[in-house]
Each structure stands twice: as C-alpha cells, then as structure tokens.
Amino acid sequence: xxxxxxxxxxxxxxxxxxxxxxxxxxxxxxxxxxxxxxxxxxxxxxxxxxxxxxxxxxxxxxxxxxxxxxxxxxxxxxxxxxxxxxxxxxxxxxxxxxxxxxxxxxxxxxxxxxxxxxxxxxxxxxxxxxxxxxxxxxxxxxxxxxxxxxxxxxxxxxxxxxxxxxxxxxxxxxxxxxxxxxxxxxxxxxxxxxxxxxxxxxxxxxxxxxxxxxxxxxxxxxxxxxxxxxxxxxxxxxxxxxxxxxxxxxxxxxxxxxxxxxxxxxxxxxxxxxxxxxxxxxxxxxxxxxxxxxxxxxxxx
Amino acid sequence: xxxxxxxxxxxxxxxxxxxxxxxxxxxxxxxxxxxxxxxxxxxxxxxxxxxxxxxxxxxxxxxxxxxxxxxxxxxxxxxxxxxxxxxxxxxxxxxxxxxxxxxxxxxxxxxxxxxxxxxxxxxxxxxxxxxxxxxxxxxxxxxxxxxxxxxxxxxxxxxxxxxxxxxxxxxxxxxxxxxxxxxxxxxxxxxxxxxxxxxxxxxxxxxxxxxxxxxxxxxxxxxxxxxxxxxxxxxxxxxxxxxxxxxxxxxxxxxxxxxxxxxxxxxxxxxxxxxxxxxxxxxxxxxxxxxxxxxxxxxxxxxxxxxxxxxxxxxxxxxxxxxxxxxxxxxxxxxxxxxxxxxxxxxxxxxxxxxxxxxxxxxxxxxxxxxxxx
Amino acid sequence: xxxxxxxxxxxxxxxxxxxxxxxxxxxxxxxxxxxxxxxxxxxxxxxxxxxxxxxxxxxxxxxxxxxxxxxxxxxxxxxxxxxxxxxxxxxxxxxxxxxxxxxxxxxxxxxxxxxxxxxxxxxxxxxxxxxxxxxxxxxxxxxxxxxxxxxxxxxxxxxxxxxxxxxxxxxxxxxxxxxxxxxxxxxxxxxxxxxxxxxxxxxxxxxxxxxxxxxxxxxxxxxxxxxxxxxxxxxxxxxxxxxxxxxxxxxxxxxxxxxxxxxx
Numbered sequence: 001x002x003x004x005x006x007x008x009x010x011x012x013x014x015x016x017x018x019x020x021x022x023x024x025x026x027x028x029x030x031x032x033x034x035x036x037x038x039x040x041x042x043x044x045x046x047x048x049x050x051x052x053x054x055x056x057x058x059x060x061x062x063x064x065x066x067x068x069x070x071x072x073x074x075x076x077x078x079x080x081x082x083x084x085x086x087x088x089x090x091x092x093x094x095x096x097x098x099x100x101x102x103x104x105x106x107x108x109x110x111x112x113x114x115x116x117x118x119x120x121x122x123x124x125x126x127x128x129x130x131x132x133x134x135x136x137x138x139x140x141x142x143x144x145x146x147x148x149x150x151x152x153x154x155x156x157x158x159x160x161x162x163x164x165x166x167x168x169x170x171x172x173x174x175x176x177x178x179x180x181x182x183x184x185x186x187x188x189x190x191x192x193x194x195x196x197x198x199x200x201x202x203x204x205x206x207x208x209x210x211x212x213x214x215x216x217x218x219x220x221x222x223x224x225x226x227x228x229x230x231x232x233x234x235x236x237x238x239x240x241x242x243x244x245x246x247x248x249x250x251x252x253x254x255x256x257x258x259x260x261x262x263x264x265x266x267x268x269x270x271x272x273x274x275x276x277x278x279x280x281x282x283x284x285x286x287x288x289x290x291x292x293x294x295x296x297x298x299x300x301x
Numbered sequence: 302x303x304x305x306x307x308x309x310x311x312x313x314x315x316x317x318x319x320x321x322x323x324x325x326x327x328x329x330x331x332x333x334x335x336x337x338x339x340x341x342x343x344x345x346x347x348x349x350x351x352x353x354x355x356x357x358x359x360x361x362x363x364x365x366x367x368x369x370x371x372x373x374x375x376x377x378x379x380x381x382x383x384x385x386x387x388x389x390x391x392x393x394x395x396x397x398x399x400x401x402x403x404x405x406x407x408x409x410x411x412x413x414x415x416x417x418x419x420x421x422x423x424x425x426x427x428x429x430x431x432x433x434x435x436x437x438x439x440x441x442x443x444x445x446x447x448x449x450x451x452x453x454x455x456x457x458x459x460x461x462x463x464x465x466x467x468x469x470x471x472x473x474x475x476x477x478x479x480x481x482x483x484x485x486x487x488x489x490x491x492x493x494x495x496x497x498x499x500x501x502x503x504x505x506x507x508x509x510x511x512x513x514x515x516x517x518x519x520x521x522x523x524x525x526x527x528x529x530x531x532x533x534x535x536x537x538x539x540x541x542x543x544x545x546x547x548x549x550x551x552x553x554x555x556x557x558x559x560x561x562x563x564x565x566x567x568x569x570x571x572x573x574x575x576x577x578x579x580x581x582x583x584x585x586x587x588x589x590x591x592x593x594x595x596x597x598x599x600x601x602x603x604x605x606x607x608x609x610x611x612x613x614x615x616x617x618x619x620x621x622x623x624x625x626x627x628x629x630x631x632x633x634x635x636x637x638x639x640x641x642x643x644x645x646x647x648x649x650x651x652x653x654x655x656x657x658x659x660x661x662x663x664x665x666x667x668x669x670x671x672x673x674x675x
Numbered sequence: 676x677x678x679x680x681x682x683x684x685x686x687x688x689x690x691x692x693x694x695x696x697x698x699x700x701x702x703x704x705x706x707x708x709x710x711x712x713x714x715x716x717x718x719x720x721x722x723x724x725x726x727x728x729x730x731x732x733x734x735x736x737x738x739x740x741x742x743x744x745x746x747x748x749x750x751x752x753x754x755x756x757x758x759x760x761x762x763x764x765x766x767x768x769x770x771x772x773x774x775x776x777x778x779x780x781x782x783x784x785x786x787x788x789x790x791x792x793x794x795x796x797x798x799x800x801x802x803x804x805x806x807x808x809x810x811x812x813x814x815x816x817x818x819x820x821x822x823x824x825x826x827x828x829x830x831x832x833x834x835x836x837x838x839x840x841x842x843x844x845x846x847x848x849x850x851x852x853x854x855x856x857x858x859x860x861x862x863x864x865x866x867x868x869x870x871x872x873x874x875x876x877x878x879x880x881x882x883x884x885x886x887x888x889x890x891x892x893x894x895x896x897x898x899x900x901x902x903x904x905x906x907x908x909x910x911x912x913x914x915x916x917x918x919x920x921x922x923x924x925x926x927x928x929x930x931x932x933x934x935x936x937x938x939x
Contacts, residue, residue, distance in 0.1 A: 025767030029775050032760035039816035040782050043797035060800050107685040122693050128873035128919040130893035133912035137699025140706050147702050150716030200399035203386040204413040204465050218403045237786015254788045285784045289777045298828050
C-alpha cells in the first residue's frame with residue numbers, strides 16, 4: 001500500500017484559476033485558521049510551556065526544566081502502564097470495530113437500498129446523546145438487579161455475570177462509543193468502489209472472495225484507514241468508559257493526565273504527559289492524512 | 302445503394318447465441334419486450350437505438366449481470382439465463398471501461414489470468430502479447446492505468462477482455478466519450494481486430510454511423526423491441542418503418558393515399574405521385590394510406606427539360622454547408638394552404654449558382670424512393 | 676441462492692447492532708419512570724414523579740438554559756465560520772489548500788479530554804476566567820471543523836460555473852452569494868446547523884474543563900453519576916435525548932419540505 005492516492009477516471013485537470021481566486025480561497029479560510037490558531041494551536045503552546053515549567057508550580061513561560069519529562073521516563077512511574085493499557089485497548093477497539101462495522105458499511109452501500117438513509121440516521125443519532133448518558137445506560141443494564149440481572153432472575157436463572165467494573169466492560173464501552181467513527185468513514189470508503197469495477201471483475205471470471213481481495217478492499221482502503229485512525233486516536237484519549245463502566249479497574253492515559261491536573265495539582269507533570277500523547281497522536285494523524293486524498297474521499301457521492 | 306462495403310470474410314455462420322422471447326421488466330416498467338435474435342458465430346452485430354430503447358438492459362442480460370424475466374438465452378444450444386457472468390465464456394467492455402484504478406496497465410490486462418491462477422511470468426508474457434495486438438507500447442506495462450489517455454485506456458480495456466479469451470465480446474458504447482478523429486481510428490482498429498480474432502462481437506451504440514462502419518449486421522431497437530435486423534445496406538436501403546428510416550438519417554416524407562383508380566395522391570403535399578408499391582399493402586382494394594420517403598441526396602433540382610417520375614414546386618429559403626455537399630431547405634406548397642419543408646442535398650459541383658432564382662422544381666424517380674406503410 | 680442468504684445475514688447483524696446501540700438509552704428511560712429511588716428490574720411501580728421533579732427543579736432549569744444558550748451561540752458562529760471554511764476547503768484552488776484540509780482535521784482527531792485540558796491551561800496562562808462563554812469558544816474549536824466537512828460535501832457538488840454565469844449576467848459578488856451560492860449550499864448549511872447544535876448540546880469533555888463554574892446538562896449528569904445518583908439523572912438524560920431526537924426530526928422534515936417546495 002505504497003500510495004493510497006487514487007486518481008479517479010478521466011478527471012479533467014482542474015482548470016487554472018486566475019490569481020484573484022487564490023486570495024478568495026485564503027480569505028475564506030481565514031476565520032477558521034484564526035479560530036484554530038487561538039483555540040487549538042495556542043493551548044498546545046501553553047501545554048508545551050507548562051511541560052517545561054518547574055514541577056508543582058504555575059510558573060509557565062518563566063522557568064525552564066526538563067525534569068517533568070525526565071520523571072515520565074523514570075522506570076517507577078506507572079504512566080507507561082496506563083499508556084500500554086490505552087494503546088492495547090485502542091488497538092483491540094480498532095480491530096474488533098473493523099469486523100463489526102464492515103458488514104453494516106457494506107449493507108449501507110449495497111443491500112439496504114432506500115432504507116440506508118434511515119439506517120444511517122439511526123447510527124448518527126447516538127452521537128447527539130452525551131456519552132455519559134449512554135454509558136450510564138449500560139451501568140443500569142449490567143448492574144446488580146439491573147435489566148440483565150433482573151431479566152435472568154425473572155427467567156429463573158442465576159442472575160447476570162458480574163461484568164461491571166472490569167477491564168472487559170471498559171473495552172465494550174469503547175466499542176460502543178466509537179462504532180460510528182469506524183462505520184461512517186468505512187461506508188464512505190466502500191461507496192468509492194464503482195459498481196462497474198465489481199461487475200467487470202466478475203465478468204472476467206473472478207469469484208466473490210477474489211473480487212473482495214483484489215478490488216473492493218484496496219479501493220475502499222482510504223475510507224477504512226480513516227475510520228481506523230479516527231477510532232484509534234479517539235480511543236487513545238478515551239476516559240469516560242474506564243471511569244463510568246470500568247470503575248477505574250484500569251487507569252488509561254488521559255485519566256493520568258486528568259489526575260495530574262486535578263487531584264495532584266501538578267500541572268507541569270500533566271502537561272509533559274499531554275505533550276507526549278499529543279506528539280504521538282499528531283504524528284500518527286499527519287502521517288496517515290498525508291497519504292489520503294480528501295478531495296476524492298469527500299467529493300464523490 | 303450503399304457505398305463501398307467490403308464483404309466480410311465469411312466465417313461459419315451457425316448461430317452461437319440465440320434469444321427467444323426475451324423480456325425484462327423492472328417493477329411495472331418493461332425495458333425489453335420480447336426479443337428473438339440469432340447471433341451468428343464470428344459476426345460483428347451492432348444493436349443501435351436511442352437512449353432508453355432497452356439496448357443496455359439487453360446487453361446486461363447477455364453478459365449475465367441481469368437475468369431475463371421471461372424467455373430464453375442459449376449459448377451453443379445451452380440455456381444460460383441464470384449463469385453468472387464469471388461462469389460465461391463472454392466478456393463485456395464497459396461504457397466506463399471499468400479499468401481498475403489501483404492496478405497498472407499490465408495488471409489490468411492480466412487480471413483474468415490471475416483469476417485463473419496463471420503464474421506471474423506467464424501473465425506478463427501474455428499481457429505483453431496482448432498489448433502488441435492492441436498496439437500499446439511495451440513500456441506501458443507498468444504504467445498507472447489512470448495516467449493513460451482516453452484512447453490508450455480503450456486499448457487496455459480491449460486487451461483485458463481478450464485476455465479472458467471469451468467466445469463472445471460485448472461492447473457497451475465504449476467509444477461514446479472519445480473525440481471524433483480518434484473514434485474513427487479506433488472503429489477501424491476494432492473492425493480489424495474482429496477480423497483477426499474471428500470472435501463474435503456484439504456492440505451497442507446510439508450512433509448509427511458507428512454501426513454502419515463496423516458491423517456485419519445491425520439491429521435497430523425501439524422501446525424494448527428489435528424493429529429490424531439486417532445488413533447495413535438493408536437498414537439503409539430498405540427500412541421497415543418510418544422510425545428506422547428517420548433514425549438512419551434526415552428524410553423527406555410525403556403522406557399519400559390510394560384512390561379508387563389505383564393512383565396515389567398526396568395528403569400533405571398536393572399532387573399525384575408515382576409510387577413503388579409498398580410491401581404489405583394489398584394490391585387491390587382502396588383507399589390505402591402510405592408514406593413516400595425520399596432521402597435528401599436522391600432528390601434532384603430539375604433544370605429545364607429534365608424529367609422525373611415525380612415533381613413538386615418549391616422555393617429555396619435556406620442552405621447549409623455539409624462539407625463536400627450542400628443542403629437546401631425548400632418550402633413546397635402543401636395542401637390546405639400550409640407549407641412543408643423538403644430537404645435536398647447536392648454535391649458542391651452541382652450546387653445552385655449564387656443569386657439563382659429561388660423558385661425550383663424538385664424531382665425524383667419512383668425507384669429512388671421507398672414506400673412505407675402508413 | 677447464497678447471495679440472498681448473505682444479504683439476510685447482513686440485515687440481521689445490522690438490526691442487532693442497532694438494537695444494542697439503543698439498548699442503554701432505553702434502559703435510561705426505563706430507570707427514569709421507576710417510582711422508587713433505586714433502580715431494580717423488573718420495575719415494580721412506574722411513576723412520572725422524577726420527571727415532574729426534574730421539570731420543577733430551578734437548578735436544572737438554569738442548566739438547561741445554559742446548554743441551550745451555548746448550543747445556539749455555537750450554531751450561529753460555527754455555521755458562519757464554517758460556510759466560508761467549506762468554500763476554502765472545496766470550492767477554491769489556493770496555495771495552502773491541501774495543508775489547510777489536513778490541519779482542519781486535527782481537532783477532530785484529537786482526544787477531547789486532552790483538548791479541554793489544554794484550553795483550560797491556555798485560558799489560565801493568559802488569565803481568562805472560565806465560564807459558559809469560554810465553553811462556547813471551546814465547543815467552536817471542535818464543532819467548526821466538523822461543520823466545515825459537512826458543508827464541504829455540499830460544496831463539492833456545486834458547479835462553480837454557476838457563479839461565473841451569475842457574474843457574467845451582471846451580479847455583484849454579494850448578489851452572487853445571496854442569489855446563487857447560498858441557496859444552492861443551503862441543504863449543507865442546514866445539516867451543518869443541526870450538527871452544530873446537537874454536538875454542542877451533547878458535549879461533555881470540553882464543557883467539563885472550560886465551562887468553569889457554569890454547568891451544562893452533560894456536566895451536571897456526570898457530577899451526579901459519580902456522586903449522588905437520583906432518578907433525576909436518567910430523567911434529565913432521557914429528556915435531553917428526546918429533545919435532540921425532536922430537533923433532528925423537525926430539522927430533517929423542514930429540510931425535506933424545503934427541498935420539495937423548491938423542486939416543485
């Protein structure tokens with residue numbers, strides 16, 4: 001998969017626009033760029049500033065030390081464990097969601113026909129319900145005397161398993177929360193596979209598995225990769241699942257950052273950790289995005 | 302009547318593909334309404350028709366992407382209605398060409414070989430052979446197929462279809478998005494390729510010009526039915542109805558009725574006409590209605606003393622250059638005081654002199670026109 | 676035919692996942708109608724007491740007003756900024772476009788708790804007191820990129836020669852915007868508005884760190900979940916969900932009606 005940029009059929013080269021247009025584009029981008037400079041870049045600079053400030057102080061931009069970073073690399077520090085939990089869970093989330101979402105994405109493109117718009121809305125809507133509310137619903141479902149436990153007892157069985165406040169339920173919560181972020185890019189990716197190409201491959205003698213491996217999967221890859229990246233990155237930063245469902249049976253990396261800022265009131269230490277996470281995510285995102293042609297992904301309907 | 306058509310080399314003419322009463326409906330819409338057709342082995346058959354006439358639906362059924370609602374399609378006498386496309390010895394060249402954008406020219410061409418499990422070295426060798434046949438340079442083997450020009454892509458698509466080694470090749474208007482000059486070249490190459498490979502070609506287009514150049518036989522479709530099947534000469538010279546006639550090109554038509562005495566007189570243009578008896582209209586019994594159809598190039602402008610079987614008076618009011626020919630629009634007197642426009646095409650050598658009297662006499666012989674049922 | 680069986684399996688799987696997606700929301704609704712203070716299933720007695728208490732609560736009324744105010748401001752501001760942002764994203768060819776397209780994705784690809792904390796740091800570094808106003812700003816940072824993408828999809832389907840034709844017919848730049856560009860982009864802008872409102876309405880991680888002493892619905896719910904559960908939690912959660920559903924439904928219907936009317 002050397003280069004994912006795929007140029008679509010006989011697309012006429014974009015006509016050269018007069019110079020006046022260049023400034024029109026930049027002009028339109030200005031408000032967004034301003035917002036992101038103030039709201040996104042500046043806070044990151046602040047974090048960077050705090051990360052080199054004297055530990056347990058608020059002397060941002062007035063002191064310089066690498067102590068905070070050194071502390072992170074101290075072998076006795078447990079943040080690495082949190083980081084591993086986060087990465088491991090994020091990877092598992094990505095892998096499982098890819099399997100869960102693929103049939104649905106395929107269905108939205110090829111099977112559901114007119115119903116697919118409605119089914120898409122069903123999957124979008126939960127994004128408009130706070131994740132607290134949805135995750136708390138699971139607590140009510142799994143808790144002792146909750147919906148699952150109560151139903152099983154009512155059926156005369158032993159009652160539900162004690163799954164709440166375990167690492168497993170944290171993973172379940174992450175699968176639940178990030179499903180749409182895998183599903184929609186994947187659906188978009190599969191929509192990029194022209195029907196003609198599948199028909200042509202079939203006409204040339206290929207079976208379904210062969211078509212899937214040689215045609216559908218490679219052509220849908222940009223969308224699938226965006227979905228995987230988005231899910232991975234969001235899952236790395238996930239805290240609510242571990243806190244609400246997992247009952248802090250495991251500590252994830254974002255939670256460590258929060259603890260540094262809140263309970264231990266050590267902003268510089270939290271900042272150093274946040275800087276590391278940010279670099280990790282930023283590098284990963286920019287690397288993946290550099291391989292994708294967004295015009296093509298969003299432009300085709 | 303039709304100009305220079307070399308007689309196609311005569312291969313064995315037994316039917317390879319037979320359609321009997323083939324119908325296809327989508328919900329309440331009947332896209333194809335009962336088609337009977339024998340496709341002869343080795344022929345170049347073109348189906349022409351305006352958009353929406355059902356020709357693409359017909360092709361999709363032949364290629365196996367749709368199955369008929371009714372009727373039978375047989376290949377070598379075996380029913381193939383529900384045989385999926387990957388199990389048929391037929392191959393379709395798509396209108397979009399459907400080249401795989403993530404594969405190189407060579408990989409595209411060798412795709413059917415990869416499906417069959419041919420090893421990489423043999424695949425490459427065969428791909429290069431096919432590239433030579435379709436006149437693609439060897440250096441293109443590793444080129445990204447999306448970086449090829451329109452004409453090159455046509456050749457890749459063709460080579461890929463040949464790599465499948467089908468008995469019948471289908472073409473779904475693959476030349477529709479190509480500029481005129483290149484189209485002419487590719488039409489000739491396709492015709493040559495047909496002769497060289499000896500395979501059966503079934504081609505679909507809305508352009509009769511394309512059909513005339515390449516085909517051994519042409520089938521004209523209209524509203525889901527095959528109206529006429531015949532050689533280009535037959536389609537041009539003896540169209541079965543006004544639809545085919547007008548589809549083939551611009552024509553003059555005059556509605557006529559037969560009186561009790563057996564003579565024909567115009568309905569929309571006044572006058573009595575000498576007409577070749579139309580097929581299917583009873584010799585006896587009257588009155589009957591028919592249309593006389595005269596192609597503009599068979600219409601003459603009569604000079605003093607020249608004679609013709611039929612004549613009408615008119616006034617030239619417009620002229621267009623058609624390159625080597627000139628077309629005149631002539632207003633002739635119609636019945637009931639109305640007017641009717643007739644078209645005359647003359648070669649430049651016989652053009653009307655500039656500043657000539659616009660009043661002219663048009664004439665044609667009965668044998669230059671054909672008569673169609675009304 | 677195996678084809679049909681695969682399709683049936685896909686349907687079954689999808690409906691199963693949809694059911695799982697809505698299961699916890701249904702559980703919340705169920706808990707809110709439970710008469711007793713502590714949840715137990717099967718519910719012994721149903722009552723609307725907790726809904727009434729929630730509706731009567733002055734504190735919750737204020738929180739709901741905060742949430743609505745923030746969401747409305749975010750909607751107006753983000754659509755203004757994002758419409759132009761989408762034109763820069765998809766309509767114009769300019770030098771920095773490719774880079775801009777990628778940078779704009781970064782806030783979406785950034786974990787929100789960390790983003791919220793970073794902004795809190797930023798505000799504190801320059802000495803800004805956090806309140807609902809800073810929360811509006813924080814929401815914008817995340818919502819504007821999303822809305823930009825939503826509108827950009829509409830912009831891609833827009834034929835630039837229409838604008839050129841309007842200019843050719845004598846329109847000024849402003850008239851082109853009013854008469855041609857905005858009406859054609861309207862469906863995208865409308866969906867963008869719905870997205871903006873609903874994303875702000877349901878946002879928790881950004882509000883948690885940047886709203887200061889002011890609370891929003893998700894923030895209040897979280898506080899009560901962690902300490903001091905009452906059935907008012909699922910009651911308010913369900914109300915917020917129903918509110919979002921009603922808005923989405925009305926928004927969708929209005930969109931369809933407007934399209935029908937312009938089409939006829």
